[in-house]
Amino acid sequence: MSLTRRGKTVAGAGLSLALVLVAVVYFVVFPSKAPAFVQQAMSKVGIGGEVPPPPACPLTGAPAPHGRIPTRPALAIKVENLPEARPQAGLDRADVVFEEPVEGGITRFIAVFQCRDAGRVGPVRSGRLEDPDVLVQFGRPVIGYAGGVNAVKSAIAKAGLIDVNYIVAASAYTRDANRPAPHNLYTSTQALWKDAKSKAGAPGPVFTFSPDIPGKSRPVRTVHLPFSSYSDVYWKWSKRDNAWLRSHGTQAHMLEDGQQVSAQNVVVMQVEVRPGTILDAAGNPSPVLTLTGSGKAYVFRDGRMIVGRWERPTLSDVTRFVAKDGTDIALAPGVTWVELLPSTIPVETHK
Numbered sequence: 001m002s003l004t005r006r007g008k009t010v011a012g013a014g015l016s017l018a019l020v021l022v023a024v025v026y027f028v029v030f031p032s033k034a035p036a037f038v039q040q041a042m043s044k045v046g047i048g049g050e051v052p053p054p055p056a057c058p059l060t061g062a063p064a065p066h067g068r069i070p071t072r073p074a075l076a077i078k079v080e081n082l083p084e085a086r087p088q089a090g091l092d093r094a095d096v097v098f099e100e101p102v103e104g105g106i107t108r109f110i111a112v113f114q115c116r117d118a119g120r121v122g123p124v125r126s127g128r129l130e131d132p133d134v135l136v137q138f139g140r141p142v143i144g145y146a147g148g149v150n151a152v153k154s155a156i157a158k159a160g161l162i163d164v165n166y167i168v169a170a171s172a173y174t175r176d177a178n179r180p181a182p183h184n185l186y187t188s189t190q191a192l193w194k195d196a197k198s199k200a201g202a203p204g205p206v207f208t209f210s211p212d213i214p215g216k217s218r219p220v221r222t223v224h225l226p227f228s229s230y231s232d233v234y235w236k237w238s239k240r241d242n243a244w245l246r247s248h249g250t251q252a253h254m255l256e257d258g259q260q261v262s263a264q265n266v267v268v269m270q271v272e273v274r275p276g277t278i279l280d281a282a283g284n285p286s287p288v289l290t291l292t293g294s295g296k297a298y299v300f301r302d303g304r305m306i307v308g309r310w311e312r313p314t315l316s317d318v319t320r321f322v323a324k325d326g327t328d329i330a331l332a333p334g335v336t337w338v339e340l341l342p343s344t345i346p347v348e349t350h351k
Contacts, residue, residue: 061209090121105228122186132159210330264334
């Protein structure tokens with residue numbers, strides 16, 4: 001005998017109720033497998049216990065992709081910043097980017113990856129003496145670069161970094177025939193992590209994060225860091241993007257994928273810089289940066305500026321950014337750019 005329409009409706013409702021009950025029982029037994037909104041609802045009515053926060057990436061404080069922190073070390077890649085190198089690739093996938101002054105008034109980037117991958121990063125260029133001083137804060141990271149003088153390679157080895165430069169890991173790099181040399185060397189995070197063969201896990205955090213803005217701050221819309229005519233850096237706060245957007249002079253700093261370089265935090269460290277003994281091909285001395293001790297620091301987040309100091313007693317310590325009362329300055333969860341600005345160059349801001 002076939003069911004009537006009412007019978008089919010009742011039977012369907014019964015089946016739906018049974019499936020709901022099965023799901024409820026399953027999520028009560030295994031609360032961690034429930035979707036976030038289900039966990040929150042269960043928590044409100046006292047089912048399943050307190051819901052733990054999702055895991056956060058150690059270098060950004062933001063939720064980890066797919067709810068899992070990758071078990072791999074930090075990976076640093078040296079990226080060129082001459083006008084001929086732009087637009088670059090992969091900077092938008094880094095967790096942290098350091099901008100360092102190098103010879104001839106130009107700057108170069110140390111792009112640090114951990115939570116996210118980048119299929120194309122570059123142009124990749126050579127290392128500098130301050131690179132290991134910056135990177136030892138991340139434990140024993142991997143470093144990819146195009147090469148360097150013997151003093152740089154020795155410093156990288158002495159610091160215990162895992163060296164996967166272009167010479168020792170050539171298969172991890174490619175030349176782009178559509179770009180002029182030497183601004184045409186590229187790599188990927190996947191290739192460098194594979195060649196590094198490191199069994200190290202994720203690094204510890206190097207910043208303090210909080211969604212709340214620290215106590216004493218003032219609104220700022222534009223930050224100007226005049227490294228040089230090559231790197232006349234501007235960061236402008238975009239309320240729409242909830243981020244700082246980067247430009248060189250009046251030219252937006254764009255990447256190959258059409259995205260403008262952006263960050264949730266811009267941290268300026270004013271550091272002592274002196275001429276070094278290593279010269280480039282044009283005879284320009286490579287500057288040496290002092291990254292221990294202390295100096296003035298500016299933290300820009302959420303369209304506001306916090307003035308304080310950076311402190312790092314020794315290279316084995318992590319740099320702290322502290323307010324005038326000695327408390328740590330918390331950054332907004334997200335990407336951070338650290339500007340290693342010579343102390344002789346002023347930080348210009350506009351409301």
